[in-house]
Amino acid sequence: MLNFFRQESRSIKNDVLSGLTVALALVPEAIAFAFVAGVSPLIGLYSAFMIGIITSLFGGRPGMISGATGAMAVVVVALVAMHGVEYLFPTVILCGMMQIAIGLGRFGKLIRMVPHPVMLGFVNGLAIVIGMAQLGSFKTLSPTGELIFLSGSAMVWMLLLVVATMGIIWLLPKLTRAVPASLVAILSITLISVAVNRSYSPAGQEHALATVGDMLRMNSQAAAVAAHHVSVAAYPTAEASEDGAESGAAERATPLDPAAVSLVSLLTPAPAPTPATAEVAAGVLPSPEAGPQVGLPATAQSGISGGLPQPFFLQYTLVPLTWETLWIIFPFALVLCGVGLIESLMTLTLIDEITETRGKGNRECIGQGAANLVCGLFGGMGGCAMIGQSLINVNSGGRGRLSGVTAAVCLLLFILFLAPWIEQIPMAALVGVMLMGVIGTFEGASLKMFRRMPRSDVF
Secondary structure (H helix, E strand, O other): OHHHHHHHOOOHHHHHHHHHHHHHHHHHHHHHHHHHHOOOHHHHHHHHHHHHHHHHHHOOOOOOOEEOOHHHHHHHHHHHHHHOHHHHHHHHHHHHHHHHHHHHOOOHHHHHHOOHHHHHHHHHHHHHHHHHHHHHHHEEEOOOOOEEEOOHHHHHHHHHHHHHHHHHHHHHHHHOOOOOHHHHHHHHHHHHHHHHHHHHOOOOOOOOOOEHHHHHHHHHHHHHHHHHHHHHHHOOOOOOOHHHHHHHHHHHHOOOOHHHHHHHHHHOOOOOOOOOHHHHHHOOOOOHHHOOOOOOOHHHHOOOOOOOOOOHHHOOOOOOOOHHHHHHHHHHHHHHHHHHHHHHHHHHHHHHHHHOOOOOHHHHHHHHHHHHHHHHHOOOOOOEEOHHHHHHHHHOOOOOHHHHHHHHHHHHHHHHHHHHHHOOOEHHHHHHHHHHHHHHHOOHHHHHHHHOOOHHHHO
16 A cells, blocks of 8 residues: 555655645535535535545546535435435435446546547636635625625735735745645634634634634524525414415415525424434434424534544435335436536546646546445435645645545544634635635636637637
8 A cells, every 4th residue: 555655646745735735625615515415514524535535545536636516516405405315325326336337338538539628618617616606705694694795804804814825825835845835825824813813803702704613604504594484484383364374375385496495404304204313313303393493403503523424324214225216316316427427537637737647537437436335325415526626736736646545534534633623714715725726727828719719619
């Protein structure tokens, strides 16, 4: 195993430090995507750990980072909303089997047939999406439960720290390359944030500078507010008047947004079927005898702290192994398989171009499939390659498999032992790191190529 790492990595120090940097950037991403999928934040973190370590060891592209992604989350949100989280895990397992079959069939090499203009569009499009996604960190929760942009001194502090982070990442490599600039930036801005929050934030009140812990609590509160509004429509009161009853019937007839319904399935008990005993005991779902209620799952209330991941069949009710179940999960598994492999193979090609090396597409398909299979078995939400974190890793000096393994192991250590410390990291530092990755990713020169390219390639 040591020889394996020695062959793959130019510098163990660079791989370890870049892996730590990636792990810090993975935490808010995994939490956010878990909320998108309508599942517990810990499920997103466990997914990032399991997918990250398996693809790093057995995937086809050393230095590429995989984990829970938004592309996969938006697919499973409808499944969780309509059928419950119990159907999510067999879906992810089936997705993994499909991806392994595609890899064994040697279809991964087809990614080499993607034309260069498509690659440019993919890279620039992802850079824009990643950049716009950072706007969410500039928002806070209003008294009415709506997300609004920061204002006043809070916005000024946020902008100053983001610019300071970007400045450190830009300047430090000109002075020394002994340590990754992104890691130095995160640690430096974290020290400033802790000092400011201790000086200007009264005990028990919101921090002056938003942290990872604040982001988790804000998302939890926003989810609870959304669940409350939907539960009013889903569970009208029995004491309603005749007019009120008619109004409630009209509300029940109104189609509900799947994302909002998934929050209800996470935060409130459904009248049928009865929640699994294990879920009730663990605090993930309230007791059925308690009646409809709106509240946060225990995992959200306790931050990102948790234990080792366990097989899903020890925590949730097993779905029946019937053709009807297969008919439900197969379309979602097929879409997950396609979305995951397309994003992973396109990211592989991008990292190939940056590092001027060549990854193995078929092996990556098998690695992604094995990762999703194990992820599903241990109650994960599935995932694929992450272009933002992969770019952070490569730009920080991570080239070998050890960088991805380090990121995954550090993420697990955060969950087990270091959750209170990780929750103190300011969102401004992570936003600055991601924005520098966006700047380095966007192919601005490609805009000048439009004049020389055939119209068929442009459009």
